[in-house]
């Protein structure tokens with residue numbers, strides 16, 4: 001079985017203390033069973049803290065977040081993790097080891113990528129200059145054939161990726177080609193979506209504030225960020241077609257995300273790359289990382 005990733009993947013590293021929106025703040029972090037068992041009897045001072053700062057009776061056990069900011073109890077004042085500092089990365093639970101990685105599983109491979117809710121991942125993905133290709137990270141030699149449905153799926157996804165990466169055409173034409181391939185739609189008026197998105201579950205009030213400023217179509221994103229954003233969304237979300245989602249809905253969603261981010265980017269006082277990464281980070285946290293919100297948007301697109 002092969003482990004496949006976008007070419008930028010190996011270059012990712014967590015910026016830890018430099019991170020302005022740490023994933024160790026504001027998110028409830030569940031601890032997998034195996035790690036919870038280890039933490040229950042962990043020796044020394046750090047073990048004592050684990051028994052104090054973890055709700056082992058919860059299902060699943062999780063860290064007890066601290067203060068109004070809801071910080072992980074092991075995130076220290078320098079923005080570093082005391083578990084890593086004291087015991088090494090190997091002592092982390094599965095979620096902390098994995099974040100911000102996502103995985104999609106197929107019969108013949110697993111694909112892994114980096115979620116845009118992490119500012120370091122967003123900067124890497126959006127700033128990647130070459131059309132994104134896939135690389136093999138590892139291969140255990142086990143061979144399995146893709147199913148007929150997966151083969152059809154890969155053909156369609158690869159076609160869409162070729163279309164969006166066709167740099168001989170302007171991005172709008174590439175988007176039109178992609179939408180035509182699946183019968184998708186492009187929404188012109190982002191103010192309609194502003195109202196809709198503001199009514200979904202909100203994690204961070206900064207997202208609603210940002211949405212409330214939408215008043216136009218938006219401006220072009222710097223460099224290859226638009227192409228990379230859409231490529232990322234296809235890689236991450238197209239496999240939902242294998243679970244019954246409509247390809248037209250996923251592609252329309254990817255284009256909607258691009259147009260929405262363009263509209264949000266237009267509001268920034270200074271159109272800098274870091275401002276774009278912050279918008280994309282918020283979008284990803286609020287929409288991609290909330291299954292309820294993501295599928296509500298899919299349903300909205302399907303019914304429109």
Ligand code: SF4
Nearest residue numbers: 014015019023118120
């Ligand atoms: S959000 Fe990304 S860069 Fe920030 S602490 Fe988490 S993994 Fe590291």
